[in-house]
Amino acid sequence: MTLKQIEGSHGVAETIALCRPEVICAYPISPQTHIVEGLGEMVKAGELRAEYLNVESEFAAMSVAIGSSAAGARTYTATASQGLLFMVEAVYNAAGLGLPIVMTVANRAIGAPINIWNDHSDSMSQRDCGWIQLFAETNQEAMDLHIQAFKLAEELSLPVMVCMDGFILTHAYERLDVPTQEQVDAFLPPFEPRQILDPSHPVSIGAMVGPEAFTEVRYLAHAKQLQALDLLPEISADFKKSFGRDSGGLIRPYKTEGAETIVIALGSVLGTIKDVIDEMQEAGCSIGVLGITSFRPFPLDAIRDALKGAKRIVVLEKCFAVGVGGIVATNVRMALEGSGQQVRTVVAGLGGRAITMSSLHAIFLEAMAGKLEALTFLDLNSEVVDHVLELERNVRLSGPVAESVLRNIGTVASNIA
Amino acid sequence: MFQTRIHGRGGQGVVTAAEMLSIAAFLEGKHAQAFPSFGSERTGAPVVAFCRINNKEIRLREPIMTPDSIIIQDPTLLNQVDVFQGLKPDGYVIINSGKTFGELGISEIAAKLRAERQVCVPATEIAMKHLGRPMPNAVLLGAFAGITGIITLESVAAAIRNKFSGKVAEGNISAATAAFDYAKQQLSLLEVI
Numbered sequence: 001m002t003l004k005q006i007e008g009s010h011g012v013a014e015t016i017a018l019c020r021p022e023v024i025c026a027y028p029i030s031p032q033t034h035i036v037e038g039l040g041e042m043v044k045a046g047e048l049r050a051e052y053l054n055v056e057s058e059f060a061a062m063s064v065a066i067g068s069s070a071a072g073a074r075t076y077t078a079t080a081s082q083g084l085l086f087m088v089e090a091v092y093n094a095a096g097l098g099l100p101i102v103m104t105v106a107n108r109a110i111g112a113p114i115n116i117w118n119d120h121s122d123s124m125s126q127r128d129c130g131w132i133q134l135f136a137e138t139n140q141e142a143m144d145l146h147i148q149a150f151k152l153a154e155e156l157s158l159p160v161m162v163c164m165d166g167f168i169l170t171h172a173y174e175r176l177d178v179p180t181q182e183q184v185d186a187f188l189p190p191f192e193p194r195q196i197l198d199p200s201h202p203v204s205i206g207a208m209v210g211p212e213a214f215t216e217v218r219y220l221a222h223a224k225q226l227q228a229l230d231l232l233p234e235i236s237a238d239f240k241k242s243f244g245r246d247s248g249g250l251i252r253p254y255k256t257e258g259a260e261t262i263v264i265a266l267g268s269v270l271g272t273i274k275d276v277i278d279e280m281q282e283a284g285c286s287i288g289v290l291g292i293t294s295f296r297p298f299p300l301d302a303i304r305d306a307l308k309g310a311k312r313i314v315v316l317e318k319c320f321a322v323g324v325g326g327i328v329a330t331n332v333r334m335a336l337e338g339s340g341q342q343v344r345t346v347v348a349g350l351g352g353r354a355i356t357m358s359s360l361h362a363i364f365l366e367a368m369a370g371k372l373e374a375l376t377f378l379d380l381n382s383e384v385v386d387h388v389l390e391l392e393r394n395v396r397l398s399g400p401v402a403e404s405v406l407r408n409i410g411t412v413a414s415n416i417a
Numbered sequence: 418m419f420q421t422r423i424h425g426r427g428g429q430g431v432v433t434a435a436e437m438l439s440i441a442a443f444l445e446g447k448h449a450q451a452f453p454s455f456g457s458e459r460t461g462a463p464v465v466a467f468c469r470i471n472n473k474e475i476r477l478r479e480p481i482m483t484p485d486s487i488i489i490q491d492p493t494l495l496n497q498v499d500v501f502q503g504l505k506p507d508g509y510v511i512i513n514s515g516k517t518f519g520e521l522g523i524s525e526i527a528a529k530l531r532a533e534r535q536v537c538v539p540a541t542e543i544a545m546k547h548l549g550r551p552m553p554n555a556v557l558l559g560a561f562a563g564i565t566g567i568i569t570l571e572s573v574a575a576a577i578r579n580k581f582s583g584k585v586a587e588g589n590i591s592a593a594t595a596a597f598d599y600a601k602q603q604l605s606l607l608e609v610i
Contacts, residue, residue, distance in 0.1 A: 005443035007436075168478055173439045173451040271476030356479045 001243075002178050008139035008169045011176040012104060013038025015143040017048045018184040019102075019150050021076040022191075023068035024052045025061040029083035030116050031166035032106035036078055058083040062090035062101075069099040070205050072196040074150065077101065080166055081108035084122045088129070095130025095221065097206055098195070100153035102146060103131075106166040107267065107318075109351040113402040117352020118166040120266065120319040123295075124327050130221050132160040132228055133296040134248065135266040139169050140176055144247035145293075147179075148235050150188055155231060156224050157194040163295075165268040167352070179243060187242045225297040232294055250299035253306050255281060256288035261368050262310040263289040264303075264332060269316065269348070269355050276360045287364060292328070303335040312342050314367045316360075316378075318349040325375040348378035384408040418471040419567055420481045423554075424500045425490030428460040430554035433580060434488070435466035438558055440579050441572035442470040450475045463498050470567060484508060486565060490540070490553050492521055501526055508534065511560050511600075513553045515539035536564050536603050543595050548588035559593030563600030570597045 004011075013035050016024075024043070026036035042048040051068070055061045061077045069075040079087065084105060094101050105123045109115040123133055134149060136142035142164040149160040164170060195205060209217055229250065236249035246252075254274055256262050265273055270291045280287050290306050292299070307313060313336070315329035324330070326345030333343050346363055349355045359379050366372045387408050392398045421438060425431035432453040439451035447470050454465035467481040482502075486509035489500055504510070510530060512518075514537045518527035527535055538560040540553035558573045574590045581589060 003443075005440045005449065168452070171453055173436045173449070174475075175443055175448055268478050272478045275477050354480050356482065357477070358482075 001180060001183070004176055004178055005173055006176055006178075007034060008142060008164065008172050008174065008176075009034030009106075010038050011139050011143045011178065012146060012164070012170075013042070014178050015146050015184075016076055017042050018179060018181055019076075019147060019188060020074065020185075020190075021050050022073035023065070023075045024050050025055050025064045025068075025075070025077040026052060027055050027058050027061045027077075027079070027083065029058070029080050030106075031108055031118070031170045032078045032080045032083070032104060034170060035104055035106070039076075058087040059090060062087040062094060062103075065101045065103075066090060066094050066097065066099055069094070069101050070097070070195070070197045072191065072193045072198070074154075074191040075099075075101045076103070078104035078106065080106040081110055081116075081122045084126065085110065088126070091126060091131065092129050093206075094159045096217075098157040098221070098224070099159055100150075100157050100191075100193075101159040102149045102153055103159065103161050104142075104146070105161050105163045106170045107163050108166040115351040116166075118168050118318070119350045119352070120163070120317065121350075123161060123163045124319040126161070127296060127327065130158070130225070131296065132156075132158055132225065132294070134160065134162050134294055135292065136162065136164040136169065137252070137268060137270045137291055137293075139164070139172060139174050140245070141247050141293075142169060143176060143178070144239065144243065144245060147184060147188060148232075148239055148248045150191075151235055152228060152231055154191050154193075156227060158221075158224055158228070163267065168268045177245070183242060187239065228294070228297050229299055229302075248293060250292075250294045250302045251306055252291035252293060254289045254291065256290055256306060256310070258286065259288035259310060260286040261288075261312045261314065261364070262307055263287065263314045263316055263364065264292060264328065265289065265316045266292050266295060266328065267318070269318065272355060272357060273316070273360060276357050276364065279357075280361065280364060285364075285368060287368065295328070295331075298331050298335075300331075300335040303332060304339070307336065307339075307341065310341060312344065312367055312370070314344050314346055314364065314372070316346045316348050318347075320345075320347045320375075344372045345375045346372075346378050347376070350377075353379065381409070418469055418475070419486070419565075420484045421468045421470075421486045421488065421561075422481045422484040422500075423466045423468070423488045423490065424494050424498060425464055425554070426460075426494070427462045427464050429464075429490045430552055431464040431490060432466045434490070434554035434558060435468040437555060437573070437576040437580055438468040438561070438568070439470070440576035441558070441562075441568040442468075444572045444575050445568060447471065448473060448475050454480065463494055486511070486561070486567075488557050488561060489513060490557060492516070495521060495523060504530075507531060509561075509565050510535045511557055511564065512537045513540040513557060515542060532607055533604055534564065536560060536600050538596050538599055538603075540592075540596055543592050543599070544589075547592035547595060548585070550588075552589070555589040556592045556596045559596035560600040562593075563597040564604060570594060573597075 329345040435451040439449035442449035540556040
């Protein structure tokens with residue numbers, strides 16, 4: 001292994017190269033672009049032997065990925081935000097066909113209003129598409145998860161999305177442990193497909209399936225995802241044996257033992273939350289945090305066990321279902337059915353809004369005091385919101401909302417966070 | 418943990434400066450995390466980048482709200498951005514300017530800070546002389562090493578070589594060295610007074 005001080009995107013690119021992908025479909029979109037650019041440089045320099053395709057859109061990227069994976073090639077692509085939305089039809093097909101494609105989603109908000117910053121709205125929009133979704137807490141874990149993702153995908157013949165926070169991780173320079181080719185080769189055997197398009201042994205993939213069999217095919221997709229609940233911890237344990245690090249698995253508890261309040265979150269915000277938990281525990285607070293690594297499949301049993309004994313659960317999520325509330329929280333409530341434990345949702349970090357230690361500290365204290373509402377938006381500027389609502393009550397031609405909010409907020413260039 | 422915030426304008430290598438600072442700290446065996454104020458990098462627009470240095474793993478991901486040091490690559494930002502926001506009372510300030518703090522109109526702020534922890538360095542002029550381009554970013558890291566001692570000049574040079582090569586690397590290194598000496602000289606003048 002080699003320690004390097006590099007950008008998260010570059011760390012992922014180097015790791016993907018070590019996984020020996022045979023086909024890489026590249027279409028640029030922030031904040032993912034540095035990953036496929038990095039791979040492109042390696043292919044051009046002759047360091048990586050792979051078919052590198054500059055496709056004309058994200059829809060083409062996933063369509064090509066489907067073709068190459070069906071032909072038996074280890075296939076990789078990456079996207080974010082509107083790019084993910086543009087490829088959605090093919091994303092569902094990749095899962096439905098059971099093709100073990102690995103894709104990085106550099107998590108970014110979805111427009112309108114257009115916003116290039118981080119939240120989880122993009123991958124959460126695809127939570128029901130049949131792909132396995134793993135969320136990385138750090139850049140090191142993002143790298144490690146990709147190695148594990150190929151292994152899991154090819155074992156189950158299912159596509160895997162590795163989600164990493166855009167900019168916060170992709171553009172951060174950190175100390176990263178880059179494994180050797182020998183280590184990765186020993187952990188990740190060559191791709192042995194469960195289905196293959198081969199002219200010498202003709203088969204068809206993608207048959208029309210009517211009412212007589214559709215339920216069964218869909219049920220098998222569900223059953224396969226449930227197999228991942230067993231496989232993910234196994235692969236994570238094997239990974240630790242080979243690489244000496246804890247990475248992946250289903251969930252990651254931190255100081256949850258005996259905690260009355262447990263915070264749940266996904267992705268890079270876990271680091272900041274852990275610093276807050278340390279501070280609060282030192283001050284005598286009974287609070288811990290549970291990270292969810294595998295969002296699909298959703299580890300209902302593991303989460304129920306990890307939350308046993310906790311009085312209050314606070315789900316902090318970087319996305320929400322408009323008109324309902326928390327997405328992760330809804331899943332957590334399923335895990336806690338019948339337990340009587342209180343679940344509160346805090347929506348935070350939308351469109352790159354900084355999630356600060358001081359805001360987290362304050363909201364966690366509120367939660368512990370039982371004062372938190374069922375759904376809270378962290379650091380919401382209520383004054384501006386009320387102003388726009390009042391305008392809409394009083395003026396028929398109230399104009400576009402985003403522009404109203406911007407006018408109320410004024411200049412933003414002078415703000416640090 | 419030592420936290421640095423770098424202010425400049427798009428095109429001045431603000432993000433690269435933070436990255437090089439993190440590389441220099443890494444080379445000294447420390448943990449370091451550098452990241453940009455995401456997405457706002459347009460030529461001429463105010464840009465902020467951050468760098469944390471610590472002896473243990475850095476988990477915190479919030480922007481740097483209470484910096485231990487601030488590097489200002491473009492003094493025209495002084496009237497536009499609250500660059501000193503959250504600066505610790507014993508913090509460091511390094512400004513790219515041939516003027517004094519008084520001439521820049523910030524003597525009130527300077528008075529609150531320790532005299533040996535603030536310096537104006539004509540980094541753009543130094544860059545023009547050694548590099549032939551008005552790029553103050555690596556130059557100011559030399560001054561940073563000079564007044565903070567958080568990293569050595571050798572590590573700054575190594576970080577520059579990591580990011581650049583050939584003439585650009587060598588020009589930046591000699592400019593950073595000149596800025597290191599300039600900052601040290603400013604400090605020694607202070608001792609004489």
